[in-house]
Amino acid sequence: MTDTAALAATPDQPPTPSFRDELLAAGLLIDTGENGLYGRSQVFEDVVERLNVAITHLGADQDPEVLRFPPAMRRTDFEDSEYLKSFPDLAGTIHSFCGNELGHQRLLRALDDAMNESDDDRSDAWMAQQTPTRVVLTPAACYPIYPVMARRGPLPAGGRTIDVLSYCFRHEPSLDPARMQMFRQREYVRLGNAQQVMAFRQMWIERGSLLVSLLQLPVEVDLANDPFFGRGGKIIADSQRAQALKFELLIPVANPGSKTACLSFNYHMDHFGGIWKIACEDGTVAHTGCVGFGMERITLALFRHHGLEVNAWPDDVRALLWGETEARVAQGIARMRTQADAAGDGV
Template sequence: MNMPTEQAAMISADEQAQTQETQAPYDKSDVTLRDRLIEAGILLDTGEDGLYGRSEVFEDIVERLNQAITMLGADQHAEVLRFPPAMRRRDFEDSEYLKSFPNLAGTIHSFQGNDRGHHRLLEALDKIVHIGEEEERSDDWMDQQKPTRLVLTPAACYPIYPLVAKRGKLAEQGAIFDAFSYCFRHEPSIDPGRMQMFRMREYIRVGSPEQVMDFRQKWIERGSLLVGLLGLPFEIDLANDPFFGRGGKIVADSQREQQLKFELLVPVATPDRPTACLSFNYHQDHFGELWHIRQADDQVAHTACVGFGMERTTLALFRHHGLDVEAWPAQVRQLLWGDKASLIEQGLANLGNKA
């Protein structure tokens, strides 16, 4: 498998050097980034770790980031697909997500009792609604909640694969998709970069091994370009997914050994533990085998994806440029609120991989 190209590594080094003068220094005595964002009303505390409301300014940045990503991938001619943040349970079961990440999955349950059951539910609720915020509540009212045929979407690309399979064989050139969705992972944390509900923008490539590896390499370079234009310090590193259980370490080691996953890391909540704001993943023929996706020559299709963490990248901007967006560096403001097309066009031309 290919490592990130020397060109991408040079982009990382150059952009970090350019942003050292503009990024705010870390102050370990300062309150946490989460506290500062909540105090400023940029994030809204719901009382549940990892679940936040977002202010108008936060949402505006997410939207403008989304526009920049669209421009960055315009020449890919991707098929734009949008799904709600839930997917068919049957497809989820077939995806084998539960083999690797059972602790992160979110299922959707609903009351399926009768009138008597409803009465019992109301009685159970009446016993707990007056309990103080700090006290643990009983979950007796949920005794008649049963699984529905839906689960919460764990990654924006997951609804794509069964859809592609239903269409039959791929064209000779394969296919590229553009997905954007809220996703869920049961991972409560006070780190604002580890939200339970978050948005993911993805480009997904389906085709031959050569097509998908070329795609991933291209997006490692383009992701580096975007984050550099945003004035953020970053590094690209080999990574692995957080596979569950004793056997998870073996799978993670194999994933790293085969260089299947890279992440673009930016210091966000803590300077010594950077956060993955983008990921670049090569799934080999895993999803092709699961869903029986075939190339034009009847070979099993391979897949790859690039994922942009929208909240994480927005948080990184607040961390490094401050809470006042009017005071952000001129180039960052141009990319988000000004002539982003010229910046991206010039950046792609410098990369030389526009086609």
């Protein structure tokens, strides 16, 4: 039983299981004892994999370069990214023991003392012997891309489109199963001039909405901002919203009364291009943008809206994920283009 369910319980009325409780009871998520850190079942992973296939078909005509990185990046690249200016509370660093024999003995004594205290909420005194390493946990799948692109030199005339997938880390433990500390982001990242990147973002707002509608999930795209830290963060967030730099596709997941961002559509302007000196073919600073698919969140939304038994999901949803994936995605894109042409908008 979760803490929230326990608080809602009364002596005469048993607690109502939360969505998290139901996922754990069904074995779709596996409790590790740490909020926001879960194992995944074979069924859960199968849905994630089928979603990945659908997303690949959704972006295949963009001819993206496929890159995959581990869920860690160089600390110097992370420092250069300015992530700590905006989200210091979410960052995760990696430490390791780099001491001598004496330091090792101090570590073991402190660890023995901690383990003798209790099974949980132990002292972390042994970590005084740990030293920061040269790598940190990746906060967003696109972050390792920019220094790599910078080292290649100026972008080609058409810019570049990158397909990337990675586990990411955010230090925000929660009982909301959609707010995990370790989760996967699938992204398409665009590097080019402002017009190329803005057109890319608009296209992906349409295609992301298409995928969610094919999954028979509610579609709501809204202006958004990132959770910038501190009092100064509100000013940055207001500026981000005023410039319409970020949109999110929202779906109810944890409960029907709240909505969770399952996809995000971002225009970074020349922020990353300026930091890493990424240039367009004409020598101007490159602009960047990305669409991010929250793989666990979309999967959780499917279980929330279609039930915990995948064999009972709507036939069209099952056909999209486990049957005619490529054909159904192509048909959806063709319908979208036809509707846009009929409206005189193009795509």
